[in-house]
Structures are given as C-alpha cells and as structure tokens.
Amino acid sequence: xxxxxxxxxxxxxxxxxxxxxxxxxxxxxxxxxxxxxxxxxxxxxxxxxxxxxxxxxxxxxxxxxxxxxxxxxxxxxxxxxxxxxxxxxxxxxxxxxxxxxxxxxxxxxxxxxxxxxxxxxxxxxxxxxxxxxxxxxxxxxxxxxxxxxxxxxxxxxxxxxxxxxxxxxxxxxxxxxxxxxxxxxxxxxxxxxxxxxxxxxxxxxxxxxxxxxxxxxxxxxxxxxxxxxxxxxxxxxxxxxxxxxxxxxxxxxxxxxxxxxxxxxxxxxxxxxxxxxxxxxxxxxxxxxxxxxxxxxxxxxxxxxxxxxxxxxxxxxxxxxxxxxxxxxxxxxxxxxxxxxxxxxxxxxxxxxxxxxxxxxxxxxxxxxx
Ligand code: AMP
Numbered sequence: 001x002x003x004x005x006x007x008x009x010x011x012x013x014x015x016x017x018x019x020x021x022x023x024x025x026x027x028x029x030x031x032x033x034x035x036x037x038x039x040x041x042x043x044x045x046x047x048x049x050x051x052x053x054x055x056x057x058x059x060x061x062x063x064x065x066x067x068x069x070x071x072x073x074x075x076x077x078x079x080x081x082x083x084x085x086x087x088x089x090x091x092x093x094x095x096x097x098x099x100x101x102x103x104x105x106x107x108x109x110x111x112x113x114x115x116x117x118x119x120x121x122x123x124x125x126x127x128x129x130x131x132x133x134x135x136x137x138x139x140x141x142x143x144x145x146x147x148x149x150x151x152x153x154x155x156x157x158x159x160x161x162x163x164x165x166x167x168x169x170x171x172x173x174x175x176x177x178x179x180x181x182x183x184x185x186x187x188x189x190x191x192x193x194x195x196x197x198x199x200x201x202x203x204x205x206x207x208x209x210x211x212x213x214x215x216x217x218x219x220x221x222x223x224x225x226x227x228x229x230x231x232x233x234x235x236x237x238x239x240x241x242x243x244x245x246x247x248x249x250x251x252x253x254x255x256x257x258x259x260x261x262x263x264x265x266x267x268x269x270x271x272x273x274x275x276x277x278x279x280x281x282x283x284x285x286x287x288x289x290x291x292x293x294x295x296x297x298x299x300x301x302x303x304x305x306x307x308x309x310x311x312x313x314x315x316x317x318x319x320x321x322x323x324x325x326x327x328x329x330x331x332x333x334x335x336x337x338x339x340x341x342x343x344x345x346x347x348x349x350x351x352x353x354x355x356x357x358x359x360x361x362x363x364x365x366x367x368x369x370x
Contacts (some may be wrong), residue, residue: 003057006032011098012061016053019094020274025050030205031181032058038179040202042195046185047084047154048300048322049207052091055181059149060092063124064099071102071122073142075149078128078170080157082107088153089127101125108132116141130158130166137173144173152198155184156191164194171198217334221344221354221365229317229345230258234265236343237295242313244288247297248329250318255297258317262295269295273302300325308332316344319353323360 003016003024024032027045035041035058045051059075066074079085089105096103103125104118112132119126119141126133126142136142152158158167182195182202195202224232233247247269249255255271262269270284270293281302287293289308296308300320311333320326326344334340344365346354358364 001029007036008032008057009061009064012057012064012095015095015097016057020278021053022278025054025207027051027205027207028054028057030207031055031203034203034205035059035179035181036061040179040199041181041183042199042202042204043181043183044185044187044204044206045183046207046322048325051153051183052088053095055151055153055183056088056091057095059125059151060096060099060101062149063101064096069100071124072146073123073126073144074146075125075151076128076133076144076147076174077125077151077153078130078133078158078167079153080129080161080163082109082129084154085127085129092125092127103127106132106136108135112136130163130170134166134169137170144170145175147174147178149179149181150174151181151183153183155182155194156186156188159190159194167194217330217340217342219330219342219344219365220368221346222368224345224347226347226349229347230261232345233258233315233317234262234267236315237262237265237267240313243291243294244308244311245295245313245315246303246308246311246329246332247295247315247317248303248320249297249299250320252299254318255299258297262297267295268293269297271297273299276302300329303329303332312341314340314342316342319344319346319350319357321353323353323356326357327361 001024003013006024006029008016027043027049031041031043031054035055043051043054063074077088079088085105085107089103092103102123104115104123105127106115107129108131116136133142158164180199182199184191222232247258249258252273252275255273259269259271270287272281272284284296288296314330314333316326316329320329330342333342
C-alpha cells in the first residue's frame with residue numbers, strides 16, 4: 001500500500017514523501033480512506049503508531065481542496081499536553097508545506113500575545129490544549145462556529161488529566177454539523193460513553209497491540225549497564241558470527257554511534273533511520289540482503305518500513321518504551337517455523353521496562369549477567 005493508493009494527492013503527497021515515509025502505517029491505512037470520505041472515526045491507537053499523520057493528512061487534504069479560502073478556523077485539534085500540541089503543529093507544518101493551509105498552536109503556561117497575534121492573521125487549523133482554548137474563547141479571540149473538522153486526541157489522557165469539564169464547555173460551541181475524529185489509547189467505559197455522545201455512526205479503527213510471541217523464538221536478557229553495551233555487542237558478534245542481525249536502538253544518534261563503534265572493531269554494519277537519505281537506506285538494505293553487511297542498526301520507525309524476513313538474530317540494544325514494540329521487534333526472527341533468537345540488553349534504569357515486557361508476554365526471560 002502507498003499513500004497515493006490511499007488517494008493522497010499532490011502537493012501533500014510530495015511533502016509526505018519528502019519526510020521519508022515510504023508506506024502508510026496500519027492506522028493510516030485504516031483511518032485515512034474513511035476520513036477522506038467524511039466519516040467520523042473512533043481510533044484506538046497509541047502514540048508511536050503514526051496516528052498524528054492519520055488525522056492530520058486527510059484534514060489538510062480536505063482544506064486544500066476547499067474553495068472557501070477565508071482563513072476562518074475550520075479544523076480544531078484538541079490535545080492534552082503542550083508537548084503533544086507542539087508535535088502535532090510541527091507535523092502540520094511539514095505536511096502542509098506546499099499548500100496555503102495555515103495553522104496555529106496554542107497552549108497555556110506562556111504569554112498569550114504571540115498566540116493571539118497569529119490568530120488575528122487568520123488560520124485554517126487550530127491545535128490547542130483545552131485550558132488555553134477556553135481562555136482565549138472567553139476573551140473573544142477565538143470563535144469555533146466555522147469548524148468543520150474536530151479532532152479529540154488522546155481522549156483517555158484528557159480525562160486522566162481532569163480536562164473533562166473543559167471539554168464539556170468546548171463541545172457545545174462547535175457547530176452540530178462537523179466531522180469528528182476521536183482518538184484514545186484505551187477504551188474504558190467513561191471514554192466509550194464520551195465517544196458515543198459525540199460521534200455519529202463512526203468507523204472504528206484499531207491497531208491491536210501485539211502480545212504473543214511465537215515459541216520458536218529463544219529470548220534472553222543480559223544485564224549490562226549502558227556504558228558497557230557497545231563492548232558487549234562486539235563480544236556477541238565475535239562469538240556468534242551471525243549472518244543477519246537487526247539491532248534496535250532507541251535513538252537515531254544512538255544508531256549512528258553503534259555503527260561507528262562496530263566499524264572500529266572491523267564489523268561491517270549500517271544504521272538506517274529517518275535522518276538518512278532514501279538512497280542510503282536502500283543501499284544499506286540491499287547490502288544486507290546480499291550479505292555484504294551482516295548487521296543493520298535501526299530505530300523502530302525506520303525498521304517498520306523494511307521488509308526483511310528470516311533474520312537470524314534480533315538485538316534489543318535499548319529496551320523499547322512500549323512493551324508491544326518488543327513483540328514487533330523480535331517477531332522479525334523465527335519466522336516461518338525457523339528457529340529465531342533475540343537478545344535484550346537491559347541496564348539498571350531499564351528494569352521497569354523489562355518488567356512491563358514480561359508482564360505483556362506472560363513469561364520471564366532467561367537471564368544472564370554480563
Ligand atoms: P505518532 O504516533 O503520530 O506520534 O507518530 C510516531 C512517529 O512516526 C513520528 O515520528 C512520525 O514522524 C512517524 N511516522 C508517521 N507516519 C509514518 C510513516 N508512514 N512512515 C514512517 N514514519 C512515520
């Protein structure tokens with residue numbers, strides 16, 4: 001599946017491809033078509049699944065195609081935290097960069113003047129946290145009567161953070177007729193109730209967290225401190241001499257560092273992540289498939305798009321923050337009934353992450369000391 005096949009049009013398509021996104025993530029595949037068809041969406045997805053693009057891209061496309069270019073606020077994205085608001089705003093900047101769609105982001109804890117100045121110039125999309133939105137509405141800086149698209153992001157966190165009263169004040173200010181996209185990582189009763197009160201005949205999209213690991217995969221964990229991990233990785237490589245290894249690093253910078261250190265030990269490897277050009281990534285992948293290099297180092301996002309089966313070994317150089325990610329990572333070895341092996345490096349700080357993983361998969365990993 002490609003973004004083009006999901007009916008994403010130029011110039012948004014160009015902006016997405018420039019970001020280095022090769023294929024849509026599962027939530028994007030499921031959510032983009034009905035959103036483009038003006039359906040309400042009930043989305044069950046956590047951060048890290050690509051959900052921001054799943055709602056932002058179709059909204060930008062809708063606005064790009066509209067003839068009415070008066071820059072009255074037509075889309076409202078409500079999100080619980082300042083960090084999320086900024087992240088969403090950055091995504092919109094990127095995806096809308098070849099369009100005339102304008103947006104602003106508002107959140108509390110900072111001077112409101114730069115925010116209200118931006119609003120006065122006229123915008124199409126507003127990204128907001130609930131408190132500051134209500135505040136600026138009360139002061140008369142914001143009217144929501146032109147809203148056609150409404151996104152409630154991280155609904156469960158909104159409720160946990162006590163924003164329900166604010167939301168209940170905001171909802172009646174929105175026009176009755178609009179498209180609503182509702183996202184939450186979990187769906188307890190309180191959230192299901194809220195969702196059903198604001199959605200009309202929604203399409204439910206869900207990325208089910210993986211929890212089961214095939215039993216042909218041998219899983220071990222090594223207790224090794226952060227500063228020792230590189231040394232240990234080199235030892236593992238020299239001892240096992242594996243033909244195909246995927247090493248997961250939490251950060252792009254970390255991936256580069258591992259590649260460099262392996263290089264010094266004469267172990268050929270390549271790091272693939274979002275900062276590498278498409279060409280560099282494809283070359284690395286081709287070399288890996290031809291066994292010219294035996295080690296690929298990837299971040300979770302970069303690994304998602306690559307198609308390699310039959311890995312001999314998966315190494316969790318850093319443990320993932322989200323336990324389901326562990327299952328996805330090691331699922332790349334031991335495919336089609338082949339024996340697979342996964343080694344996880346766990347430092348003292350990562351012990352809570354290990355606990356979460358073991359809870360999810362329902363068993364304890366075999367432990368070794370470095
Ligand atoms: P989110 O779940 O929206 O926080 O997105 C998680 C990360 O995935 C962000 O860093 C996005 O830039 C990235 N991302 C979103 N969609 C794609 C895609 N189709 N391909 C690769 N990366 C993506």
